[in-house]
Amino acid sequence: MPDKHVVFDVVGTCVSFDAFYNTIDRVIGSRLLAKNITARSFGFTWMTAAELEFTFLSISERYRPYKDVIKALFYRSLYMCGIESPRTFATDAERDQCVQGYSELELRPGTADCFEILRNAGFTVWCLTTGDAKRVRGYFERAGVDMPLENFITCDTAGVAKPALAAYKPALARFAEDDVKWFAAAHMWDVSAAVKVGFRGAYCTVYEKESCAELFDAEMDVLADTLPDMAKSIVAAST
Template identity: 30%
Template sequence: MSLEEVPGRLAERGHPASLFEPWFTRAVRDGMALAAAGGYRSFDEICAAALRDITGEEVGQETIDHVLRGWDRFRAHADVLPALEELRSAGVRVIGLTTGNAEVISGFFAHNGMSDHVEAVLSCADVGAWKPAPAAYRYATTWLDLAPEQVALVAAHAWDCHGAKRAGLRTGWVSRLEGRYNPTFDPADTTADDLPTLVRDLLKPTR
């Protein structure tokens, strides 16, 4: 999902577009911190609190709704559909696992003509733990009725690959967001600059 529209939405409500990165980074940090301490709050709750925190203002609900709603209409990166088509051709099941709202992400896939390629979208809300908590990845493998080593997570965040790896999954990291894989984390099984290449690497037989 491309979040390129979000900075503009912040600007439309009087906040600098440059606020997007520190705001979203703080929201992800806070969700992870809650998970590490055994707690949970929804994606919307955490994003709203982070926006109020970083602006130092009592941001109104209308502004929060304006920024957070409509994400199901965002565009997909151009390499997503070709990668999904390769997976379908190979007979691989595909699900989404989100820290956000499953209905929003399902709508995103539908809006981008990808619903036929995605079996389901699962939300961390169902288990009360943000990724990279192990429970989030176990939820996905249990839903699929597969052993962790039979499942691969594809992500643009090194921390997400680290969490999945620790939970026993195979992992693939695409470089478009972070550029460089953070060596603090366990290495992904494969990395690539685009999703089709990443998928082809994951589909290769393992020794």
């Protein structure tokens, strides 16, 4: 019998961004709101800008860990949101507090059930992340969800960021040719790229709500609105 594997994206898929947004709100939220900027909208803008630069650096063969990139983009992101003098608006200490909020993200409801469903069906659960494995594993440890360190694969090791196809290949190479190999994510750009290198794709709408599937050249074997439903569908589609 072939072995069965599911590789998960972590941040955004298994983990929500609420703690990050809440930290920003606590640290500088009142000042942002005075400028008609919500903590959530600034947090999303900052995070998205960091992901963009992180990806561009990787593409141009100047890979930097995501934690370094998001820290560097804080003041620029404030400026892009309409804060004309960002370095008088906030301090380095406040920036660092906001960055720390990204390390305190929490698992989405249903993540533990999702993993349990898959493991009970004989799947090995893996994680492929752009973050450092220790920080990302901490999300699971704080929630009391078992996720062995040896089952984390980080883009920091290869120095290539998702969604470059080379970022998925080290994960795929861990498995035998006839193994059952799934990639599961709540980012359509992520799972659709994994499909291109040979994974079966499972997409959950829990983060993006709208898949914008017309932009992505990949067929999903599983589409679901919750993580447990996605797990059940993966099990059913693998029999």
